[in-house]
Amino acid sequence: MDVHIAVDIGASSGRLVLGRLLDSKLVLKEIHRFDNGFREQDSSLYWDIEHLLEQIVAGLQAAKKAGVESCTLGIDTWAVDYALLDREGKRLREVYAYRDRRTDSAPAEVEKLISREALYEKTGIQQLTFNTIYQLFAHDRAERARADQILLVPDYLYYRLSGKQINEVTNASTTQLLNLQTRDYDEELLSVLGLRREQFAALTEPGTYLGGLDQVLQQQYDLPSCTLVVAATHDTASAVLGVPARQGSSWAYLSSGTWSLLGVEREQPLNTKETMKANYTNEWGAYGTYRFLKNITGLWLIQEVRRQGGGRYSFAELVQMAGQCEPYRSLIDCNDDRFLNPPDMAEEIRSFCKETGQKVPESVAEVARCIFDSLALSYGTYLDELEALTGEAIEVLHIVGGGAKNELLCQLTADATGRQVCAGPVESTALGNLMVQMIHAGVFRDIHEARRTVAESFEVTRYEPAHVVSGVKERWNRIVKK
Template sequence: MAYLALDLGAGSGRAIVGFIENGKIRLDEVHRFSNPPISLGNTLYWDFLSLFSNIKEGIRLAAKKGYTLKGIAVDTWGVDFGLIDKLGHLLSNPVCYRDRRTEGISAIASVSISTEELYAITGIQQMEINSVFQLLSLKQKEDPVLSIADKLLFTPDLINYFLTGIVCNEYTIASTSQLLDAQTRLWSKVILDKLDLPYRLMENIIYPCNLIGKLRNEIAEETGADGINVFSVGSHDTASAIAAIPANGKDWAFLSSGTWSLLGVTTDKPVLTEEARKNNFTNEGGVDDKILFMRNITGLWLLQRLIDEWEKANEECNYEYLFAECNKAEPFRSIVDSDNPVFTHPASMEKAIREYCQRTNQPIPVSKGELVRCVLESLAVKYYSVMDKLQECTGLEIKYIFVVGGGSRNELLNQYIADALNMEVITGLTEATAVGNIIQQAIADKQIQDLEEGHKIIKNSFEQKIYYPENTKRWTDAIAKIKHLFL
């Protein structure tokens, strides 16, 4: 059983073939490519033509290797979308969520619908990058593309449309929009009406682990992949990543660690309390009828931007060197709040961190080691703060945390998390999103009975690594002195 996972991030994408045999899953990455946003005029776009070209190349390379694919499925980052007209033409390149077009739009929206009502309906954390504010910005600017548009398709829906010709909105990605009713799991007519947004743009909701359709004939001919099914999975990458975690019970949490950090728990129903809203928790759709009750946190974005700056300056910045320098730096010297707006898209991340520390009367990090230690310790302290509120809002007692995604390779950060939270940190699913994607395809293809069987396969396939708490008193004492920066 071979399935192709098209796992697309806000920076890079991969085409990964997954084979399920003898109760195990193995992966073969057949294509990797960059997916940077492109500034044109005053707008930051995604280059959808390049993205789709790389998707076809990934399919072609998988077919060229002789793999007999039984399915293809797409997962991507959330909130962004493309608009198509009545003839099925893409009206423009999708705009990147980091574009400035939504600045101040949430305040305009609050005149028509309060933030409290918006949360009570959707359960989604109020962020100006959300689709609802992107869509409202088009209306506010009287952008003609909105009157021409016939359908709104989120990034994975848009890709699935051009792969199959079938129009649909997948549930987990739709839930990131802040336009979906968290309880009915249908588009909220209340929100659309109050903001005077066109209901005609929204399509029927489909759910993970279902068949969308066959690959278009012209793409099959171009790639050499004939007669292949395209399946719906948790097309929000976080949903597929969490679906891969082989855990039971209610005493565990997840941390999807990458550019963004998503810290939370799985629940059967959304948590729509005022306490949850005030603490910026979000209720996003998960696989297997679950809700991902979690907090979006700016994660390794700060470190990634620092490394980008050092690379451009031709300075030494490989991870081995940076982590060695980090270990030499003084602990808890400077702490920043990664969610502060100054870190969203600064001209220089190094300068932004130093200016933040100066404003908050902390020692200014100078060396690379001090800057890296500042970022990693700050994230661990942030996770501590969010975990505290997470347990308050859910009434759960969390005993251990699964870290998945690219950040799960960061051993230094994982140890900091174990120390700060005083709980075991379990890693091993670096490619959690692709694994979750592939397992869901096998379920849709009726080769695996359900997610429980999928988890047994995952347990058999990947070795877990556990980080145990150390130096907890030092972290507890340090957090007591600095946690006011997060409150």
């Protein structure tokens, strides 16, 4: 089978991307794109999961109209959010969005039952208020107990398309419920939540053959004959697979989208007291790897400034306008919880600057510049920290995802890290999804061959450090109390 389709859904949009190997080069074609986002209902935030299913079907219909008769199909989405199913396989309620504030007090409540240190030793997962363990803890206890199955979002989408229930490992690891030693759900943590192991499906590795589309669905909508292959369903796991890194080189990745995920690919987890204190995570990757990384609030900051400003300027215009502003004039701690989902992002940024005794960015251009400068300085500080924690030198930083298009941010990152930055490909998440399918189909022998092909198929822009910013980094560290 030489046609492969990636369903790649993020927090703000989704798309279906067709990939194939032509003349030894990977060629991509976007066949369908759609909006995504959470909505407020009864003071809670929910995803419209049925909309996502409808759009997947619409994309497959578009593929069929374009002449695709058969293909493999893989799905990736964001992490941590879940659906509760009853014994008939029906959802018990809408799917909560991770930015819902119901979990604000959950970490402190869970810590009364199990210490943060013990939790990290078991799972190696960083503490974030929206991790699944805290979402489930905050969930209505009676409804939680009634659930026959708990599926994360991409697993639920696979289930609706195929009728098969799985828990794919790269996403399941973000629940903060998997034990690094047993490589299964931790019984003590399930007990803390009042849950049972049988409420979770079998852990499933990327590359697993899942079967075909539900026949009723395929016939009702006249869809291609699809072979479902389990992708690395956590979008960051897929994005890391799509990094065009050379085997044996010393590199780190920055998956730059709504979130910025800065890390390295390892064969063993690193869950020490030092890594816990620094709040680094050990998410499971494909093919026996771990993603040792730092979560940093990413382009969400500028996305919200743009959205709340009525979309007056395009992202490209915001970057251009920011480039004309005074650099490092105002800085913020991108990971401060106040920026998780404020009613007015620009005003929240101004308030932070005022409270920390800085010049307050007034115009939208100055706010954008503040965001880009702060993100780059975050990357510089955390990359140094990453190198110190692993004890391994990092020579090159690969930026993949939407942020790879932001030339200003890429150059600022090269300056802040003091390292070469290789930006691209933008479509790394869809590529990683497709690569797993193609390895399964025998197109590539392994991930190393697939990455070499990515490097030969897509343009990568290189940025070298051009300015010394050590003094600015020190000021940023004081501001964020590093």
